[in-house]
Amino acid sequence: MKRILTAIAAAAMLLWAASAAAQEAKVIKSHQDFGDYRVVYSVFNSEFIKPEVAQRYNLVRAEDRVFVNVSVVMKEGGKKGLSSEMSGTATNLIQQSRPLEFIEVSEGDAVYYLAPLRFDHEETLTFNVDVKLPDGNTEQISFRRKLDKD
Template identity: 80%
Template sequence: MKRILAAAATVALLFWAASAAAQEAKIIKSHEDFGDYRVIYSVFNSEFIKPEIAQTYQLARAKDRAFVNVSVVEKVGGKHGLSSEMSGTATNLIQQSRPLKFMEIREGDAVYYLAPLRFEDEETLTFNIELKLPNGKTETISFRRKLEKE
């Protein structure tokens, strides 16, 4: 009987540990710091953009399209994006790579960059983006995301 209880306790402990690890794994990093600057990045489905905004900026909306969004702000008090230069690639798991062409979007004081991207359902992509920060230094960010048609 003691062995059964010990085994049950062990299994429960393993499930708890796996659950805790899974919760930690859900944390997705969305920025990198470089000196006085913070680079904030995300990837989102193009259908999240309202049709009128998409029309204003001539952005295509479809279930198989996403946007890579990048902005550079000052770490201290940086509420609005800063002008930068950037280029990059998106590479799938079988090492097929496609270029990212960023367009600058200005809305009031805010400045951010969008790169359109087509994807396959449940495709995992590694993004490598090279940025020229306002101080003239060149930095690289890399991150991976799994994209799904919604």
């Protein structure tokens, strides 16, 4: 009986540890801090852009396209994006690299940068972006995302 209880307790501990690891693995980092600045980044399907915004900035909306979105804000209380400069690449798992060409989007007093990108079904890309901060320093962010048309 003691062995059965020990086995049950061990199994429960393993399930708890696996659950905790799975919860931690779901956290996807979406920003990086550099001094007083925070660089916030994301990748989203181009169809999330409103048609009127796409038309204003000549952005193509399609199932096989995403936008890499990067903005720079003040780390403390920064809600609006600041003017910066961006350049970068997207590299797939077999090391094929494509340039990211960012355009500046201004809405009200917020500024952010979008780089359109076409992708294949279920493609995993590593994004390397050089960001020139408002203080003149250049920093690099790097992140990986799995893109899917579904």
